[in-house]
Amino acid sequence: MGIPWLQKVPGRFNDSVGAELNLTGEGVAVPSGTKVELPYWLAESLVEFYQRDETLFDMETPRIYNNRVRNAIIAGPTSVDTRRIHPYFHRLGIKFVQKFEQEQLAQVLKLASIYTQFSMRCDMFANMSPLTLLISRGNWTRQNDNVCTVALFRLAHDSAMAMKSWQSGSKPLLQSAVSY
Amino acid sequence: MALPQKIQRQFSPEEIQFIAGNEFISIIPNFTLDKMEFIQTSYGPFMPPLQAQVPLWLAVALKKNRKCSIVPPTWFTKDNLQALLQNEEDHDEFAKVPFHYMEIAHMLIEVAPDEIPDIEHIRKLLKDIRECRQRKTRDLLGKVDGTRLELHNMSRMELNEIRPLFSAAFNEMTKLQFLDNQDEVME
Numbered sequence: 001m002g003i004p005w006l007q008k009v010p011g012r013f014n015d016s017v018g019a020e021l022n023l024t025g026e027g028v029a030v031p032s033g034t035k036v037e038l039p040y041w042l043a044e045s046l047v048e049f050y051q052r053d054e055t056l057f058d059m060e061t062p063r064i065y066n067n068r069v070r071n072a073i074i075a076g077p078t079s080v081d082t083r084r085i086h087p088y089f090h091r092l093g094i095k096f097v098q099k100f101e102q103e104q105l106a107q108v109l110k111l112a113s114i115y116t117q118f119s120m121r122c123d124m125f126a127n128m129s130p131l132t133l134l135i136s137r138g139n140w141t142r143q144n145d146n147v148c149t150v151a152l153f154r155l156a157h158d159s160a161m162a163m164k165s166w167q168s169g170s171k172p173l174l175q176s177a178v179s180y
Numbered sequence: 181m182a183l184p185q186k187i188q189r190q191f192s193p194e195e196i197q198f199i200a201g202n203e204f205i206s207i208i209p210n211f212t213l214d215k216m217e218f219i220q221t222s223y224g225p226f227m228p229p230l231q232a233q234v235p236l237w238l239a240v241a242l243k244k245n246r247k248c249s250i251v252p253p254t255w256f257t258k259d260n261l262q263a264l265l266q267n268e269e270d271h272d273e274f275a276k277v278p279f280h281y282m283e284i285a286h287m288l289i290e291v292a293p294d295e296i297p298d299i300e301h302i303r304k305l306l307k308d309i310r311e312c313r314q315r316k317t318r319d320l321l322g323k324v325d326g327t328r329l330e331l332h333n334m335s336r337m338e339l340n341e342i343r344p345l346f347s348a349a350f351n352e353m354t355k356l357q358f359l360d361n362q363d364e365v366m367e
Contacts, residue, residue: 090352094352151348152345152348152349152352155189155344155345155348156344156345158186158189158344159190159341159342159343159344159345160341162192162193162341163193163337163341165193166192166193166194166197166286167193167286169290
């Protein structure tokens with residue numbers, strides 16, 4: 001789960017922050033209303049702070065989840081390459097979905113789209129022939145491994161390959177430990 | 181654990197085949213022996229031409245040493261497999277099959293091809309059944325929604341095959357699932 005935490009998300013400070021707290025090292029104070037991009041882990045913690053009934057920091061939903069993308073996903077879940085949009089589209093999306101309740105409806109909308117896309121993608125993996133699997137594994141795993149779909153693809157692929165080699169009887173029952 | 185992840189997630193097909201070795205099967209021995217004593221139990225008596233019930237692993241070992249002939253199970257005939265395939269094609273649900281049908285079929289075809297009539301036909305039927313069931317499994321994958329999943333009548337090998345993918349997909353779905361509930365609460 002580590003890397004989605006490091007992804008930067010946009011937000012806005014509702015209060016001025018002193019120069020000594022400016023982590024960029026520029027040594028200047030951050031006035032109220034400044035728009036910044038912070039890593040998710042930091043933004044998530046800052047959101048928790050309240051001052052005079054107002055949060056210290058407002059996290060905004062990143063542009064990668066805007067209406068245009070959502071609509072595109074709803075229109076054709078498999079036609080949108082979410083990994084192109086953002087390498088952690090799904091995982092970061094889950095974090096937002098779990099974190100924010102004010103955007104409930106929109107999040108549910110996104111949920112629906114991710115859900116269909118996800119299951120349809122899985123379906124596509126399962127439909128691949130073993131040979132295609134073998135070739136495509138290279139293409140898929142060259143991308144980032146932490147991406148949810150790729151991890152799932154690898155699971156499906158390993159199972160399919162194990163079954164294939166068992167059925168063809170090519171694998172001897174005893175194997176040296178090194179070959180794994 | 182120091183084991184590779186691949187082995188931690190699921191059994192390998194070979195291990196499932198090993199487990200299936202405990203299923204009983206009839207053999208016709210060509211030797212006479214009162215009993216075979218093992219630590220846990222004993223098998224026998226072996227008296228040709230009477231049939232004896234032994235675990236599959238023992239039957240395979242005897243067959244490899246040409247000490248017996250294996251009587252294929254009743255479901256493992258051309259007609260019954262044909263009926264099974266028909267049943268499988270006619271219904272959307274999985275048809276009821278012997279829990280270890282893939283492993284048993286695999287072992288029988290491997291060690292006793294001489295005792296299975298119409299073996300080529302049977303091989304083809306098994307392949308068709310497998311493909312038909314795989315198609316149903318794929319349909320099932322689209323239904324993973326993080327609440328529940330019905331896997332009735334799936335065989336041991338099939339369950340083992342889908343376990344890593346389905347459980348991972350199910351976990352991902354569960355992460356999104358709670359939103360649905362919240363939404364209902366809000367309404």
